[in-house]
Amino acid sequence: MRMTLLLLCFAATCFTQAEALQTGAEQLVNQPDISPVELKAKHIALVANQSSLVGGTHLLELLLQQGLQVKTVFSPEHGFRGNADAGAKVDNSIDPETGVAVVSLYGQHKKPKVEALKGINLLIFDVQDVGVRYYTYLSTLHYVMEAAAEQDIPLLVLDRPNPNGAYVDGPVLENHYQSFVGMHPIPLLHGMTLGELALMIKGEAWINKAEQLKLFVLPIKNYQRDIPYDLPVRPSPNLPNAQAVVLYPSLGFFEATPLSIGRGTDFPFQVLGYTNPPLGPFAFSPVAKAGAALTPPLKNQLVLGQDLRKVKAGGLDLSYLIQAQALFAKHQLKLFNSPDFMDKLSGTSKLRQQVEQGWSEAQIRQSWQADLQKFRQQRRPYLLYPDHPL
Template sequence: MFNFTFFFLAIWSFCLSVTGLELKLGVDCLFEANNIVKLRNKKLGLITNQTGVNSNLSSTIELFLNHDTQLIALFAPEHGLYGLEQAGVKVEPQSIHGLPVYSLYGATRRATSSMLQGIDLLIFDIQDIGCRSYTYLTTLCYILEEAAKHKISVMVLDRPNPMGGLIVDGPMLENKWRSYIGYINVPYCHGMTIGELACYFNQEYRIGCDLEVIRMKGWQRSMFFKDTKLCWIPTSPNIPEAETPLFYASTGILGELGIANIGIGSTLPFKVVGAPWINARQFAKKLNAQKLPGVIFHPCYYRPLTGLYQSENCEGVLLFILDHKIYKPLSVQYMIIGLLKSLYREQFTNRLKQLGTERKKNFCKANGNEHMLEILSNEEYIAWKLIGYQFEDRQKFLTKRSAYLLY
């Protein structure tokens, strides 16, 4: 006789897993009995910030203190231990709970020998956003390199990629343009978790670090952050919501050019593109005519409180992502750049000529190459050339990354 009770229990269990109700973060799993023993008799250094919380929003720092571990030092990335500082602002060292908090975005961006003195195990617990240019990934890579040099083990407490594990979009990173905003040769949107990236970097770059990833339970590659049912802690001042990473990937590189405002200085960071010289209705109509998958553009009018075009009336577009599963953020970004040039050629070209050397370098670093700037500067119709750039390289990456996927 068919066991209906067992059948429905199985379906219920599957649904819980799919919706994320049973999802456990790496930090949740670490404090289970079979993992917590790994910390016994070890002096610990914790790299974390305000995003370091478990699924019940208990602070990772507090969890270590409450479990009577030998936590002897804390390390803070860009934006500081509490995420207070704006991008690019140096973070000063401090102390809490009687522990030193070393800054990895101040006088140095690498952990020094004196900072690492006495530490047996470095533990990394920071929420990433899924973009190569976001500096928490580089901080992790630096930690792996310094730990390997000092013969210190590293443990990464894994967390979801908020854009899911399927979106792979944008150019690769050429070695010439390796920097703090792009240190590892993966596509701009790589579709990997921070733990998977740690494994990839450690192996592909032959770092030789003694690395362990504490995996999540219940996470699937098709999950966007909203599917996890977890609470989103803003990762930095301009990433306030769980969907913001997708918008960051859609306009952030454009922001490096300083041609159009991308919502920094407004209540819609990365969700709008505007300038005093844009015609909102015309721009929205042209963008929508491209029929890019999963997105619609709406005419937008706003006045930035700070930043580019501060206190000026701007017109532009507000992005609405309708279908995350088919959305391609870099395709959207390069289409926006392409239409800005074709529709507003005089303003676009004049501002491009005014770009300083440092801004041009930052644009190349963010893209991972100088070819995008050359196309943008010298070609007449650029959108589809930018979108199609390095398509074959991305396909090769998909094959290579499969060896490092934990989920």
């Protein structure tokens, strides 16, 4: 059934504009009785990374201080402490600060294995997302949900704001292009939190045994998706600030091109450049950066392009792709040197083809409006917060 969702909505989490925003994790720590599932006497596995903070303290440490039995930590891409480069292998380890075993969910085993869940009777998920479909924390949530359903383990999702939550935009993923950078038929910018998406994944049966999953979401208190939210900690090594986060939907496509978006600099996802032809007057040189970019594109080369650190940004801006394509075509060069990856990022081959064929931004946007309208209707039963996205 579409709406067989085990969601508890509490008076304490209802919207009150006069009060400060509180994440699900903050409420769980400060008001343990608000938890929709019993925590004491549970053997807990926590899905978390460096963004799982309450104030300046990690959720793992706070749960242990409260005497809860956190037996295992599962970590997504970039590792538990968030210091691994994009795509870098992350090994299992022991967290030196707490002594808790850390199991990587990035690499060969993206889904929690049965043996790693042995003896666990509660999963808690608390990871900060950025609201872009190809950001892989959503994919990790998918696999955690499926493992929880298959092993009959309750899952509690502690919700956090979506810093790009005001926008619903971009192509809707076609199933043929499903991959770890896009697993669900949702737009590039979906305007939802991970808590809402968890409800949708279950309700739409996008995981195996979805009807068996005991899913609980602890919503954000006093949250509006259209109010800007500046993340208190970088969600991954190459998204260091709010400007990078809001430019990420527009610049992420360039990972499928030879251009640099600033990996290996102090301003990743805040510049755009190339060697020849140059994209502008701003000069920079990517270098190896441990824990962020060991082999960045155009490493140790002089790159010329655009400094986007102070531009007004928000939503999906296709002008960067369109302008780069026009410049490369003028020099008889191919912009998308990894077309298959571009199609996975886009969730369709249509966007790449439209850009290569010289479509205008208005024409491209018009081509996905019908799908966006269907998605807005489809997602409506799963929304936990006021719905007024752009």
